[in-house]
Amino acid sequence: MIYLDNSATTFPKPASVRKAMTEAVTQYGANPGRSGHSMSIRASEEIYKCRSRAAKFFGARSPDNVVFTLNCTHAINIVLKGLLHKGDHVVVSDMEHNAVIRPLYALKERGISYSSAKISVENSDETLASFRNALRDNTKLVVCVINTE
């Protein structure tokens, strides 16, 4: 099989990933942040290192500002359902992933609205203008998670 579904999950995983996962499972596979024994502390430290690197990579103010979630859909739902309240408006692109559109559609019942800005593949100025025009006084969020399918 020629695997081309890397946007879903990468395959094969890089050797460094396989090595790190094997080491975690065989050497310190304890529950982090719950216990005081050495394996739990080690697991906590490894997660913290990852959190710290993610913070530096994304320019977060602190490792405390990094939240690990189950997957992108989970993360998007946390943002949408955590940030938005009745009367809020969201701008999305006209090429959004279901992970954005489905929860937003459901949130209409809670009085949250959204508008789709057209993406012009060949003209980025037109795309920007489209997003600008979609903004309203009550726009709280602009979400862009382009569907790669």
Next chain:
Amino acid sequence: MESKRTIKFNSVTQALHAQEILAGKAIRSKLVRTPKLRSESGCGYTLVVNGDITKALDIIRSSGIRTAGD
């Protein structure tokens, strides 16, 4: 555990962040689970500081890290 050299945190992330900050200022510390009897909020972690605890607290608080009870 000698209480005068310890700093409590509500999460392991805050404790590890504090430990990292202190290490950058050449203050060593050990991470341990907060003993249950003395914990006010349940699952917490404590840094046992090898050095001036007042200085360590100042460094941690000025870095914006909250300690338990803050």
